[in-house]
Amino acid sequence: MADNLKPVPGLPDKFLKPYDSVGTEDRVYEAWEKSGFFNPDNLKLPSDAKPFSMVLPPPNVTGQLHMGSAMMLAIEDVLTRYKRLRGYRALWLPGTDHAAIATQVVVEKKIQKEEGKSRYDLGREELLRRIGTHVSETHDVIIKQMRKMGASLDWSREAFTLDEPRNLAVRTAFKRMYDDGLIYRGYRVVNWDPKGQTTISDDEIEYETRKTKLYTFKYAAHIPISISTTRPETKLGDTAIAVHPDDPRYQALIGQEFEATFAGEPIKLKVIADQAVEKDFGTGALGVTPAHSMIDWEMAERHHLPLKPVINEYGKMIVGQEGVRDKKTTEAREAVVAWLKENGLLEKEEEIEHNVSLAQRTGGLIEPLPKLQWFVAVNKPFKLKHSSIPGLVAGTETTLKEMMKLAVASGETSIIPDRFQKIYFNWIENLRDWCVSRQIWYGHRVPVWYRGQEVHCDLIAPDGEGWRQDEDTLDTWFSSGLWTFSTLGWPDEAAFEKMRQYHPTTVLETGSDLIFFWVARMILMTTYLLGEVPFRTVYMHGLVRDNKGRKISKSLGNNIDPLDMIAKYGADAVRMSLIVGVGPGSESKIDEQKIKAYKLFANKIWNITRFILTNTADFKKAQSPVIDWRNIENQEAYPSRKIHLAWLQEFESTLQDITTDMENFRFYLAAEKLYHYTWHTLADKILEESKPMFSSNNPLEKAATQDLLLSILTRLTIALHPFMPFITEEIWSALPGNDQSLLMVQHWPE
């Protein structure tokens, strides 16, 4: 017990008490920051030191630290600290993400709740001002939280996805793509979120299985084909009936045209044959609504069918009879069904399960609508200007999709775990043009100006009167896609040149849910703009769930706040609990018991240190001649030599094993081995066996034990540092001869 402990000469008093994370962590972090070593420019390294670089996946600026981000920070800091100890010019670059839609939605909700005003009441300028204020507050909170985790980020290079340098990068990227014809403006069916009043990309849709009614009916008595639909109200916009080309039932009708009045709306239908129709679904015939279905729109393109919008941005009908027109789609649906019944056209009404599309951010029911939007053409051939990617020759034709595929297929970028590679390829196969314009106000404004029929894309507004800039902003992932190099100075040639050694970045570590949103978009942007990959290795971590395996969500209220855990158990314990046993890409459960176990471990390390320091207080290596105990073979003078050699051998082979794990991204194994060695070998075996040696009156025996245990402790402290930086740094300062140096810049033991 603490009160039994007597002060030992040479042992700092803090070792007379259990390890105090609260009283240690902030002080240690301050010392690190003051040293400047988070910035690789300040590391004292030979000029040929290899660079290591990694960007922090910028957290949403309005977000709070959650266990997922805590895990991300823990893994990335382990990597960075390890590389720094290995003598790399280690750069871990921080930033925050403006997260366009997400942020605007948060602030809009807040204003709506507090003042009952919508964004339209405030106007663009005022809303942006409000968001700016909100963001600067939340920014400081999240940055502070990252420091609490011990993240050794180079704060001097902190970036924001919406700051001026990043905005220039975005405009530059947009213009280059525009000039190459890879960005175009087109009137196409897009995913419209009526709730958020904006378009969203295919990846921002979530699917939910719901029960709904499938109606089978005829458009009119004289039209001989019945069709099935879950959305009768959209049928006012039908311009064709599609059947499978091989379906014998409808052969004679293909090519025929019919006219009718459907729920008050005149319609004109052509019977077409298309492979996309499934013979066995419903009646085998399908009403084609080019304006309100992505699939139908594609079919309409193939058959040159007219586009007929019948629903507006607010999800209301713009055509139809009384009770349909101006009504919301759900109301209109009932009215149309009633009309079908009245006219004896409804044949069947059955309940089925189907997927509905919801906007990820707002939960709004997606309404496919034709709109004039900006797109990135992923399949359009163009001539690549530069390339360092094998298989991609500068000056030859390629497509963005092809480049994205090759970047990974060539091995220029590898993904850990490698099963994600398949997922990545699968996504690329199904990739369609990327809709990048958004009708929200918070974000990078599309750098295009209009005057009458003139369209002008440039970095700045064109000269002359009457030009009006595009109202839309860009998908937040457009700017995130530039992140690995927009944070290194690009497009400013001189600034980028200075940081050139850090690109491609060595590693990208991120959540597996961002593989499409972010990883793929980064590869797209970087291969196109720089002709190189954004990173050599992608390491993906999985979702962190609660202790019952449920997703962490606000509605469940099951969020464990990492800051509470840090206050209770220390950041080192939180970090360990998020790393040990969590393989790449696999889901994990966060359990307070596990965090507690590593707090106990921290204390164990503390006590090991106390024990060794207490027993070596009279051992002054520097003052006495170095004992070369390995070579003293006189059994009688030094009976423990064999045991000592065995201890040393076991320690060094464990270290080697751990080094191999670290080099191969097996942090979860390295951490576990360190834990196991420290507790069950060093503490349980070696220290127990060393007790009689310490009290031996054979001076050689005693000195050799002291020398060896100090050496093991010193090296073990370094090896533990990437995982548990605070306690190890604190211990380091108490080890003989280290009072002036920082552990974070020592050399990894080999």
Added chain:
RNA sequence: GCGCGCUUAGCUCAGUUGGUAGAGCAUCGUCUUGACGUGACGAGGGUCGUAGGUUCGAAUCCUGCAGCGCGCACCA
């Protein structure tokens, strides 16, 4: 429909290239031994989802099946 993952001790999960199973927590027993009771020592507990195959040998490789989960597509 296509693809992927998981299934190991009561619970949560490790097991990196195949050599007859490990950790944490939980349970039980012993120990006021001067680093630590936030501890030590020890015990119980698993036919590694299932059926086959390859192999001298498989939790580990292959195939089928089942349950759970995920991604993509479809969703008229």
